[in-house]
Amino acid sequence: MELRTPFSCRDLLSRDLRKRKALCRRILDVFDSFGFEEVSTPAMEYYQTYNQAFSTLEDRRMVKLFDEHQDIVTLRMDMTVPIARLAATALNNASAPLRLCYWSDVWKLRKALSGRTIQTSDCGVELIGSDDDRQVLVCALEALKASGLDAWRLELSDARLLQNAAHLVFENEEDIVTLADLSDKKSMVELEAFLDKFDLGEDIRRFFLSLPILDGGFESLEQARNLAFDEGTRHVLDELEATGRFLESLGYGEMIGFDLGKLPHLNYYTGLIFEAFVPGASGAVLSGGRYDNLMAAFGRPMPSIGFAFKIDPLAALIPDQEERKKIVVAYPPHMAKEAFEEAGRLRASFAVCLLEDAALDMIETRMEVRP
Amino acid sequence: MSLRIALTKGRLEDKTLTMLEQAGYGTEKVRNKGRALVLSDTVHPIEYVLVKSNDCITYVEHGAADIGVVGKDTLLENEGDYYEMLDLKTGKCCFIVAALPQAQLFSKKGRVRIGTKYPHVARQYFLSRNMDVEIIKIDGSVELSPLIGLVDGIVDIMETGSTLKANALQVLDVVSEISARVIVNKASWKLKKDEITQVLADLKKAVDQNA
Numbered sequence: 001m002e003l004r005t006p007f008s009c010r011d012l013l014s015r016d017l018r019k020r021k022a023l024c025r026r027i028l029d030v031f032d033s034f035g036f037e038e039v040s041t042p043a044m045e046y047y048q049t050y051n052q053a054f055s056t057l058e059d060r061r062m063v064k065l066f067d068e069h070q071d072i073v074t075l076r077m078d079m080t081v082p083i084a085r086l087a088a089t090a091l092n093n094a095s096a097p098l099r100l101c102y103w104s105d106v107w108k109l110r111k112a113l114s115g116r117t118i119q120t121s122d123c124g125v126e127l128i129g130s131d132d133d134r135q136v137l138v139c140a141l142e143a144l145k146a147s148g149l150d151a152w153r154l155e156l157s158d159a160r161l162l163q164n165a166a167h168l169v170f171e172n173e174e175d176i177v178t179l180a181d182l183s184d185k186k187s188m189v190e191l192e193a194f195l196d197k198f199d200l201g202e203d204i205r206r207f208f209l210s211l212p213i214l215d216g217g218f219e220s221l222e223q224a225r226n227l228a229f230d231e232g233t234r235h236v237l238d239e240l241e242a243t244g245r246f247l248e249s250l251g252y253g254e255m256i257g258f259d260l261g262k263l264p265h266l267n268y269y270t271g272l273i274f275e276a277f278v279p280g281a282s283g284a285v286l287s288g289g290r291y292d293n294l295m296a297a298f299g300r301p302m303p304s305i306g307f308a309f310k311i312d313p314l315a316a317l318i319p320d321q322e323e324r325k326k327i328v329v330a331y332p333p334h335m336a337k338e339a340f341e342e343a344g345r346l347r348a349s350f351a352v353c354l355l356e357d358a359a360l361d362m363i364e365t366r367m368e369v370r371p
Numbered sequence: 372m373s374l375r376i377a378l379t380k381g382r383l384e385d386k387t388l389t390m391l392e393q394a395g396y397g398t399e400k401v402r403n404k405g406r407a408l409v410l411s412d413t414v415h416p417i418e419y420v421l422v423k424s425n426d427c428i429t430y431v432e433h434g435a436a437d438i439g440v441v442g443k444d445t446l447l448e449n450e451g452d453y454y455e456m457l458d459l460k461t462g463k464c465c466f467i468v469a470a471l472p473q474a475q476l477f478s479k480k481g482r483v484r485i486g487t488k489y490p491h492v493a494r495q496y497f498l499s500r501n502m503d504v505e506i507i508k509i510d511g512s513v514e515l516s517p518l519i520g521l522v523d524g525i526v527d528i529m530e531t532g533s534t535l536k537a538n539a540l541q542v543l544d545v546v547s548e549i550s551a552r553v554i555v556n557k558a559s560w561k562l563k564k565d566e567i568t569q570v571l572a573d574l575k576k577a578v579d580q581n582a
Contacts, residue, residue, distance in 0.1 A: 115433060153561060186454035186560075189552065213456075216564070259561070277561040282434030283452065284558070 007118045008110065014371060020315045023147060024103045024123050027309060030143040034135070036101035036125045041082040043105070047072035052297050053081045055267045056177070061109045063118070075107035079122050080291065080306055087128045088298035096129025096302055103311070117312070124288070124308025128295060131303040133272045134246055140286060140307050141252050144276055147309070148318060152278045152285070154252075155215065155259040158240055159269035159289065161224075162211060164232040169204055183212045184263040203229045212261035218244060220258050243272065268294070274307065281313040324370040326351040332360040339363050373416040374559075374566050377436035379424045379445075383551050386461040387440045393580065394573035417570075425449060428554070437559035438570060443549040444528055448489045454560055457553040457571055460578050466492055466546035469535050470524035471517055476543055477502075479523065486516030486525045493526035496546045514538050 005011065012020070028038065047064060048071070051057055063075040076082050079102050087098050103123040110116045127136050137154075144152050162183060166176045175198075182191040191212065195205050207227045214220045214227075221241050228234050240258065247256050262273055273289035288307020295302040327350045331339035336356070342363060343352040351370065378387050378401070388398045397413030401421070404410055410419045422430060424445040431439040431453050439453075442462060446455060466489070470476040476483060483502060486509045487493040497504040509516050513527045514534050526546060529535065535542060553574060555567055 114429070155561065186456055186555075188456050189458040190455070215561075277558050279558075279562050280434075282432065282556055282558050 008112070008116065009119050010117055015320065016315065018321065019318050020121065020311055022321075023315055023318055024121075024311060026146045026148065027123050027143045028101065028103060030139065030146045031101040031125050034099070034125075034139045034142075036099040036127075036139075039083065039086065039100050039102055040104065041076070041079070041086055041102075043075055043107075044073045045076050045082055045085065047074050049085055050074060050077070050081055053084065053294055058108075063107045063109060076104075077108050078106055079104050079124060079308060080126060080294070083126045083306075084128070084294050084298055084304070087126075087302075088295065088300045092300065098128040099125070100128070101125040121311035122308040123311050124306060126304060126306035128304040128306075129302040130305070131292075133243060133290060133305060136288070136305050136307065137243070137247060137272075137274065138250065138252070140274070140276070140288065141247070141255060143309070144255070144286065147314065149278055149314075152255070152276050153257055154255055154274055154276045154286075155257045155262065156240060156244060156272065156274045157258060157260050157262040158236050158271055159263070159273050160236045160271060161233060161260055162263050164236065165204075165207060165228070165230060168230055168232075169200065170198075179208065180263045183208070183261055186212045186261055188212065201229075203227075212263075214261060215257065215259035217257055220260060224260055240272075272305065278314070278317060280317050283310075283313065285310050285314050324351075325367050326353055326370050328353050328355055328366050328368050330355045330357045330360060330364045330366070332356075332362065333358055335363055373418065374438060374563060374570065375418045375420065375436045376570070377420050377422050377427045377430045377439040377441075379427050379439075379441045379551075380421045381424075383424075383440065383442055383462045384421065387459070387551060390459060390461060390574060390577045390581075393577040396573070428453065431554050431556050434556045434558055437556050437563055437567060439554045440551055441554060443547070443552050444489065444492075446552060446554070447547065447549075448491045450491075452557065454555040454557060455552050456555050457574060457578070459551040459553060459574065460581065462551040463549065464528050464530040465548050466496075466526060467529045467535075467542045468496070468524060468526055468544045468546060469514075469517075469529075469540040469542050471539060472541050474517065474523045476524040483524065484522040486513050486522035487527060488513055489526060489528075492546065496526060514540060 062077050065073045067073045083100050083102065091098055101124065105119050105121050107119050110118050125139060141154060144154065162180055166179055170176050170179065178194060182194055192209060195208055207229055210227050214224050218241065221237050225234055225237050228237065244256060262275060268291055269289040270292040271290035275284035276286035278285050286307055286309045290305040292303045295304055327346055329339050329343045329352060333356060339354060343354055346352045378384060388401060391398050396415060399413055400410040401419050408420060412419065420436060424441050427439040427441040428445065428449050428451050430436040432451050444466065483504045484507060485493050485504050486507050488509060490506045490508050493506050507522055513525045516522045517525055517540065518538055528549065529542065532542065553571065560567060
């Protein structure tokens with residue numbers, strides 16, 4: 001019998017666990033101070049729930065099981081869909097906006113032997129029934145501040161930038177998906193080859209070729225405005241600029257930037273999208289955005305926005321805390337009562353372990369380093 | 372901030388170094404590497420590591436290297452999480468389908484057996500043609516597998532085509548063109564944007580000079 005964990009799942013030992021708990025406590029405290037209420041949902045959801053939520057579901061990355069009626073059940077692959085389901089059912093009668101937050105594990109299948117685990121920990125918020133982006137952004141910025149990292153950067157974009165422009169130019173939905181995919185991967189070589197297949201005006205070509213690499217400060221919005229070939233896109237850029245300026249006026253100017261080439265989850269995000277990057281982590285440690293269509297798919301149309309921290313890469317960046325000590329109270333069998341009483345008193349200020357030792361004549365106490 | 376660049380050993384190594392030299396980078400230590408594994412640039416604050424092609428992607432994906440230079444063949448076979456930002460237009464070759472003329476690969480009825488080092492590329496290609504294929508992974512010289520009756524055809528990289536010709540194998544189709552590409556770690560792109568943009572611009576200039 002081989003004893004091992006399935007997929008690339010891992011056990012967490014005390015040191016890691018305490019780091020995560022401390023990190024998430026700090027983040028959840030910020031969420032709480034913004035009035036978000038913590039909830040927990042089952043590890044499993046019906047496949048049908050996810051299928052209803054996403055028009056393009058990454059179903060090959062879901063862990064699937066069957067329930068007693070042979071319906072397909074999946075381990076939840078994110079927390080937004082379960083919380084949206086909760087908002088549409090158990091909180092059906094609660095008045096909007098709903099402010100919910102969580103710290104939960106999610107599962108997504110990964111390529112084997114790639115050094116990534118399928119079970120990861122997300123900590124985030126969902127603001128359901130509100131079209132206010134700004135308070136959620138400020139909450140993300142404050143949580144980043146509280147996370148204990150030295151340096152980070154929050155980058156904003158808008159899912160409509162590519163969607164609007166692409167729908168004006170391409171008729172075929174498949175082409176738009178390809179365009180979004182190549183842009184998201186900043187696959188500049190293939191993107192150019194793809195655009196060459198169509199008879200496009202030079203301004204349109206230049207816009208789509210520039211969008212993926214347009215990132216930086218407010219100047220990148222100006223560049224995009226000059227490249228935009230339609231009013232709708234300019235309007236979206238104005239909104240982004242206003243949001244950025246507002247955050248700047250609150251003193252967050254140094255921490256924010258724009259990445260207009262960020263184009264994840266086509267057909268899911270409907271407006272603002274954002275991600276945070278930290279030196280030392282190989283991907284975004286926080287991501288989120290506005291998803292105004294999701295609640296409608298669950299029969300309760302409401303504009304919504306949310307984000308989540310990825311706790312695994314973040315926790316790996318938090319330095320080990322200082323050594324912890326415990327007191328060991330060793331005692332001979334006939335002095336057990338006294339030893340337990342002594343341990344009880346010491347526990348008011350220390351961690352205390354008891355150790356029966358027949359070789360002893362009297363109680364001995366000593367300090368030890370905890371693992 | 373310094374950059375770490377993962378270069379692919381072997382076929383692309385000399386070509387990539389030549390382009391870096393053309394762009395004014397100091398690659399002497401890489402040229403005379405001996406047994407050292409991490410080599411510094413003599414002009415810019417850059418470290419080079421020489422790695423196998425598949426590892427190049429892995430190192431970049433995890434951010435252990437900020438930039439990687441790797442063949443499109445490897446990128447096509449291993450889809451991953453990185454930005455593919457520049458075509459160096461060197462190390463050019465292509466993925467081809469080849470078979471012995473008598474194999475009648477595209478008109479054969481029923482399941483076709485294909486030998487390849489690139490099972491993912493091969494599967495995608497035949498899926499797009501709605502053909503029923505069984506892919507057999509071969510690690511050594513793939514050209515051998517149809518000659519001794521293991522498979523009906525192969526999907527492989529072709530540089531000059533001389534091995535194929537010497538063994539009477541016919542090229543039936545080009546699956547895709549291949550050349551050396553520059554890939555970039557997603558977080559590095561955010562956090563070391565200026566340095567990375569500079570390297571990309573320098574290399575782009577070299578690409579344009581060679582055009």
